Amino acid sequence: MKLNVNLPQNPYDIIIEKGSLAKAGQWVKGLWQQQKIAIITDNRVGSLYAEKVKLSLEDAGFETVVFDFLEGEASKNLTTVNKAYEFLVKQGMTRSDGIIALGGGVVGDLAGFVASTYMRGIHFLQIPTSLTAQVDSSIGGKTGVNTPFAKNMVGTFTQPDGVLIDPDTLKTLGQRELIEGMGEVIKYGLIADTELWDKLDALDGSAASILDNSEMIIYRSCEVKRKVVVEDELDNGIRLYLNFGHTIGHAIEATAGYGKVMHGEAVAIGMVQMSRVAEKKGLMPEGITEKIAAMCAKFGLPTAYEPWDVEKMYQALKHDKKARGQMIKTVIVPQLGQAAINQISLQEMKEYLEK
Structure with missing residues (x-):
């Protein structure tokens, strides 16, 4: 291929x-x-x-x-x-x-x-x-x-x-190393590819199911990434969609100590946390957080992290590359298979960190 x-x-x-x-x-x-x-x-x-x-x-x-x-x-x-x-x-x-x-x-x-x-x-x-x-x-x-x-x-x-x-x-790969990659794969289904989401939904979530379907998983994920990169090479527009779950995810990685929480694991936790608050605010459809958490859990990805230190994560977020002055561009999923930019103040971002 x-x-x-x-x-x-x-x-x-x-x-x-x-x-x-x-x-x-x-x-x-x-x-x-x-x-x-x-x-x-x-x-x-x-x-x-x-x-x-x-x-x-x-x-x-x-x-x-x-x-x-x-x-x-x-x-x-x-x-x-x-x-x-x-x-x-x-x-x-x-x-x-x-x-x-x-x-x-x-x-x-x-x-x-x-x-x-x-x-x-x-x-x-x-x-x-x-x-x-x-x-x-x-x-x-x-x-x-x-x-x-x-x-x-x-x-x-x-x-x-x-x-x-x-x-x-x-x-x-070790099992944990294989599974963490599914954080990014699930993200692609959520932001751009409902067919990929449906295919993931049909798998039993085991390591064997990932390996048996690896070519399909890789090809469909790469196709989403390819399209976005071609349209927005320097990350000024729709390439930001690829950051769904990453703003909070990167803060988790930084505050936990690099390597303690793997990247795909942090993305999964970030997607669930971001969706939970966005859903409460009416920015994402009712029930989507539950769907995302269930999909992540099925593949063995974490959906929560302890200790959850809001202040430490907020300080890490202030250095995020998506921050501009006192504003930050976050990504939401207004419906399955679509993404959107939601620019908010850094102060409001604190609300997305609250459990």
Whole structure:
């Protein structure tokens, strides 16, 4: 399966194919001239797949080196970025060389940021290995790292030259890591794709049901993301719809301590909390919160979090990239399959944090 992200300045393809990881070298050969390639990965994904990808690249004639870092959201920071820069310099990487991000969302965000800033930018490719990365973070060109103040506070918009998705990599994820990706998938159904929602509704919610339907889940999710990115590459309009559940979700991640609550888990909690208050205010249809909570729970996603510290989360929200002065753009779902922007004051946002 192939989807084209047909951006005017930098169009690229998303390839979704089981077993494609072993053929990564030929895929890259079709996109890049001969050059040195640095695979950026984490220690867990690296131990599983780095050698396979490296050998495939070398068979295709590319000189390849591997940089890995400690897995987890807590490593997605400027300290790790500096270590990567140092590695690239020592390897003699130049502006005509490239980076491949091999891993989940943390790897993709960090490797993309490194590629977009090293020597003012070198090209890169995404090979996402987690469900969250395959359906969301590897597509659209958002890169970034966390600071103590807020998640993804430092970043760039830089599109990859291509995305290669091998659904077979999902088989090596832990159950929690697989399930958390469904937070983003459920979001896509809610904001843009009622057919996807109905298909998810028909599944029993088990890990096996996710794996058995992985190609459908990935394809439909990527298609929603692709359409939105093409229409609004720089996140000024409808791309904000993709942030449903994220405003509160990011605040949960930041206040809990990066890595304690996984991204998809935080999104699920954020969607339920946002909907609960929006429904009470008459901004979302009656009963939708119950539907969202039931869908999340069926797949094993959390719908609440403790300790719920309103003041701490509010302080984190004030650093959110969607805040403009004393206003913040939030996302609501006025009906299943549709999203809308609801701009409110930061002060009113506090009401959306109240249990």
